[in-house]
Structures are given as C-alpha cells and as structure tokens.
Amino acid sequence: MQEKNILTDKKDSVLIVTLNRPKFMNALNIETLKEGKEILTDVYFDPDIRAVIITGAGDRAFCAGADLKEREKMNEVQVRHYIKTIRETLIDIENLSKPVICAINGAALGGGTELAMACDIRIADPQATFGLTEVTLGIIPAGGGTQRLPRLVGIGKAKELILTGKRISAQEALNIGLINRVALEGKLMDEALEMAQSIAKNAPFAVQQAKFAINRGYEIDIYSGLALESKAYDVCIPTKDRIEALKAFKEKRKPVFKGE
Ligand code: COA
Numbered sequence: 001m002q003e004k005n006i007l008t009d010k011k012d013s014v015l016i017v018t019l020n021r022p023k024f025m026n027a028l029n030i031e032t033l034k035e036g037k038e039i040l041t042d043v044y045f046d047p048d049i050r051a052v053i054i055t056g057a058g059d060r061a062f063c064a065g066a067d068l069k070e071r072e073k074m075n076e077v078q079v080r081h082y083i084k085t086i087r088e089t090l091i092d093i094e095n096l097s098k099p100v101i102c103a104i105n106g107a108a109l110g111g112g113t114e115l116a117m118a119c120d121i122r123i124a125d126p127q128a129t130f131g132l133t134e135v136t137l138g139i140i141p142a143g144g145g146t147q148r149l150p151r152l153v154g155i156g157k158a159k160e161l162i163l164t165g166k167r168i169s170a171q172e173a174l175n176i177g178l179i180n181r182v183a184l185e186g187k188l189m190d191e192a193l194e195m196a197q198s199i200a201k202n203a204p205f206a207v208q209q210a211k212f213a214i215n216r217g218y219e220i221d222i223y224s225g226l227a228l229e230s231k232a233y234d235v236c237i238p239t240k241d242r243i244e245a246l247k248a249f250k251e252k253r254k255p256v257f258k259g260e
Helices: 032-045 070-074 076-094 112-120 147-153 155-164 170-175 188-200 204-218 222-236 240-250
Strands: 005-012 016-017 050-056 062-064 100-104 107-109 121-124 130-133
Touching: 005 032, 016 032, 016 188, 032 076, 050 062, 050 188, 062 100, 062 112, 076 112, 100 112, 100 188, 107 240, 112 130, 112 147, 121 170, 130 170, 147 155, 155 204, 204 222, 204 240
Parallel strands: 016 050, 050 100, 062 107, 100 121, 107 130
Antiparallel strands: 005 016
C-alpha cells in the first residue's frame, strides 16, 4: 500500500499534521495538496479538534516548496492549475476555524515559507531556514508570498527577501518578525504542543471568533474592524462556555469548556 503524503495524529484535542515526503524534502506535489484540502475540510467542522500543528517528516526539511520534479513534467495549464490549488489550500489554512501552529523542523523554502506564513503562529527549530527562492527559478511566490510576507515583516524586508531569493536562518527570521519563536534544540514539537494545548484549553467559539476578527479586521480600516470585532463578540454572548467561565470564576475553579 502506498504511504500517505500527509499523516495525521491526534493528541487530545490537538491534531498534528505531518507532511510525509521526506525523500523529496516534503515538497508539495499536486497529490499532497489534494490530501491537504480534504484534511482541512474535515478539520474545519470537527468539534473534537481545537488546534492544529503542521510540521514535516524527517530532520532536514519542513517543506521544500513546489515539487520541482513533478513541475518539470507539467504543461502550462497544469502549472496554472497547481498554483491555483496551492493558493486556495493556503487560504483554507489561514481561514481554518481552528488556530494553526506551524512547527518548522528544517528548510522551509518557496511554498514551504508560504505555507508557514499562512499559519497563525510559527515556531522553528534552530536549524530551520527560510526563503522565497522563486525568482531564482524564473517564477514568483504565488502561494500568497508576495502578499503575506510584506504584511508580516514590512514592505522593505519583503522586497529584499523576494527579489534576492536569499535564504535566511531561523534566528534572522525571528529578528525580522517572520516567525514567533525559535525553539530550544530538540524541543520543537514539545514547544509547539505546549502552545497548541494552551490555546485548546480556551473556549473554542471565543478562539475562533478572535482569529476571525484579527484576520478580517487586519485588512480593513479601524472603524470597520471595530464593527467586525463587535459582531464577533456577539457570537460569544449566547454560548454556554461564556456562562461556564463566569460560574467557574465565582466558584474559584478552572472552567470546563465544551464548545457549546
Ligand atoms: N522538489 C522536488 N524534489 C526536491 C525538492 C523540491 N522542491 N527539493 C529537494 N528535493 C529533492 C532533491 O532533488 C533530492 O532528491 P535526489 O536525492 O533524488 O537528488 C532530495 O530532495 C534531497 O535534496 P538535496 O538537495 O540533496 O538535500 P540537501 O539537504 O542538500 O538540501 C534543500 C535540501 C531543501 C535545502 C534543497 O534541496 C533545496 O534547496 N531545494 C530547493 C528548494 C526550493 O528552492 N524550493 C522552491 C520551489 S518553488
């Protein structure tokens, strides 16, 4: 039986999603993207999953971007199809109803850096590297790279990285704000899980609405953003979890959130 391109493993309410093509540095071929899209659709509606971690198999690469061996055999229409699929898959990750932590365990290049940027929080192994290398290959970052990188690191740094196509270390990525944290040596998954669990213990509707308000509000003027924030709060008001939190506070105990 052929091994899956993406593995999933549930630890309590955290789903660990592992890109599983280590021989290809976890490069994203079209089959992997299709598997990813199916997983994302399932996760979106699964009430038992409260946070997601995306990582890569092996210790060399998180994801080396598009599968360049597959790409070589594609005609122009197939290339366009691929780019549309990766762009949409990364949008699905960004808009997922649960927070997504990216645990970057090695090289994250091209689509690998783009995948990391579509996640909500990025934690990297000290040996990880980053880069939008596309212009060195005669193309441009089109899985959202030209849009998400300037929003994360500022337009000047984004232009420097995209136009040179240079690769940077995890420490440099941290310095420019591309990632949230560099994990201690050998502790990447422990730290990612700890972060995921500290999110998963919170009220699911509140977490979902907060992510929605940040994502959607970031792109619009502040007063439209504040109106949107108010609507997102409205969704939390009738939830049982909100009442449970108040009860737990009064009773001096930890709340038990059920996502209701
Ligand atoms: N697509 C398909 N296969 C890839 C790949 C990709 N994007 N990146 C690496 N591989 C393959 C290599 O061809 C090699 O296969 P082989 O053993 O059949 O020759 C194998 O993965 C190992 O790669 P190698 O370069 O030998 O390992 P490394 O540890 O020296 O370097 C990388 C790893 C990821 C740093 C390096 O392979 C690299 O720079 N890849 C290109 C990344 C890139 O620019 N991606 C952007 C695409 S738009």
